[in-house]
Amino acid sequence: MLLLIDCDGILANYSKFFLDHLNLFNSYNNRPTDYTPDQITGWHIYDSLPEIEKESKKEVREFIGKNAKHIPFIPGAIEGIKRLKQKHDIVIVTTPSYSSDTWTSDRAKWLYKNFAIKDKDIIYTARKELVDGDVFIDDSVENVLKWYDKHNNKNKTPVLFDQPSNRILDDLQEDRRILANSFRIKGWDNLIKKIDFLDSA
Helix, strand or coil: CEEEECCECCCECHHHHHHHHHHHHHHHCCCCCCCCHHHCCCCCHHHHCCHHHHHHHHHHHHHHHHCHHHCCECCCHHHHHHHHCCCCEEEEEECCCCCCCCHHHHHHHHHHHHHCCCHHHEEECCCHHHCCCCEEEECCHHHHHHHHHHHCCCCCEEEEECCHHHCCCCCCCHHHHHHHHHCEECHHHHHHHHHHHHHHC
16 A cells, blocks of 8 residues: 655654753743643644743744754654555655755655655655545644545545644534544554554455
8 A cells, every 4th residue: 555644743753852942942041841742732833832932933943943853753653664664655745844944855864764765755745635645644634634535535544643733623613523533543553553454454
């Protein structure tokens, strides 16, 4: 099968990296904080934080943009990709960032170094629904639903990778909320089981 996999939130623990450096920035400015990913309950990190944190947004984003090669992994991601690559074709579908001129090249190096994923297997786009594959794995509710709407009559499978940032769906109508939650998978162990099940069907 052709597996389309997002990077941030599936492979890269962007939220942890961001918050660790926000905490460090605040500590340097004599305003210690201890933010964790569990506190991020919406898609945009700063929407889940006190208003005052927006003052540090520019500095923290610039730092992350220059250090994209050092983002930590989601637990189970390295082993999971290694296992999936034994039987499936994997393409990373990730939204480009404009916080750094070297983001895409740094991301490509990070993916190759840690997952042996080559440039030819990376697609940079915010229009992820336009990319066709057998399984689409993302932590964005919006991306997953758009991909489902585009491919739902073609025996395709969307997967919503569970994160604190995608658990509150109050802005969706009930039928869309139920639909999104039906695609939810928690953690890499359950993701592997889901792919194995689909492969055997």
